[in-house]
Amino acid sequence: MRTVVVTGPPRADAQDVAALGAHGVATVHESMGRTGYLGPRLRPVHLGHRVAGTAVTVLSWPGDNLMIHVAVEQCRPGDLLVVATTSPSTDGMFGELFATALQHRGVRGLVIDAGVRDVAELGAMGFPAWSAAVSAQGTVKATPGAVNVPVTIGGQVIRPGDAILADDDGVVCVPRSRVADAVRAAEARAAKEEATRAAFQEGQLGLDRYGLRDRLTELGIEYVTYEQRLKDEA
Numbered sequence: 001m002r003t004v005v006v007t008g009p010p011r012a013d014a015q016d017v018a019a020l021g022a023h024g025v026a027t028v029h030e031s032m033g034r035t036g037y038l039g040p041r042l043r044p045v046h047l048g049h050r051v052a053g054t055a056v057t058v059l060s061w062p063g064d065n066l067m068i069h070v071a072v073e074q075c076r077p078g079d080l081l082v083v084a085t086t087s088p089s090t091d092g093m094f095g096e097l098f099a100t101a102l103q104h105r106g107v108r109g110l111v112i113d114a115g116v117r118d119v120a121e122l123g124a125m126g127f128p129a130w131s132a133a134v135s136a137q138g139t140v141k142a143t144p145g146a147v148n149v150p151v152t153i154g155g156q157v158i159r160p161g162d163a164i165l166a167d168d169d170g171v172v173c174v175p176r177s178r179v180a181d182a183v184r185a186a187e188a189r190a191a192k193e194e195a196t197r198a199a200f201q202e203g204q205l206g207l208d209r210y211g212l213r214d215r216l217t218e219l220g221i222e223y224v225t226y227e228q229r230l231k232d233e234a
């Protein structure tokens with residue numbers, strides 16, 4: 001593989017990314033037409049974090065974290081490191097030493113389609129990470145890869161500078177050119193959900209609020225009393 005390190009790619013607008021971070025992953029994913037979600041394999045290493053940042057991408061050989069070291073130098077405050085491997089791997093490519101270096105550079109977190117280790121230390125440092133695995137398996141620093149090229153995780157293409165939002169529900173990628181739109185859409189959805197929440201707190205049913213009773217009729221779903229059901233079964 002040819003080693004490519006792309007320096008200084010344009011990032012999504014910092015204010016838009018900050019506004020995105022006010023919303024949950026599910027809200028943003030839904031409001032973008034159910035796109036961008038990296039899938040359930042990417043799990044939070046620790047619960048309770050919600051971060052939004054701009055992607056610095058890494059394509060690494062499995063079991064080799066050389067390119068993560070290269071990528072650290074490319075990171076700026078507000079970035080979020082996104083690591084993919086050229087073939088599936090669960091090795092523990094990332095731990096508290098990397099997190100220390102990234103924290104020093106103002107990096108908001110890590111998304112890695114492989115393993116992390118030093119889980120207790122990452123928790124104590126408050127460094128947010130989402131990974132496909134937790135693994136103590138050590139790795140080498142030997143093989144070329146790429147930094148700041150498009151990578152694919154969970155079927156989603158992540159380009160350098162895209163906005164990444166991650167929380168307890170997982171990770172969503174918003175293309176750099178769509179972040180402002182995504183914020184507007186998320187705000188609209190959040191307002192709609194706020195009204196729904198208030199209605200549910202008052203006891204309104206989803207069946208009525210969403211007009212689902214007609215749907216049940218269309219689907220031919222019948223209501224039968226328990227007694228009738230017993231008779232029918234007899």
Ligand SMILES: O=C([O-])CC(=O)C(=O)O
Binds near residue numbers: 065118
């Ligand atoms: O050094 C490594 O290979 C990964 C690790 O454990 C760390 O970053 O602390």
Ligand SMILES: [Mg+2]
Binds near residue numbers: 096097117118
């Ligand atoms: Mg370590």
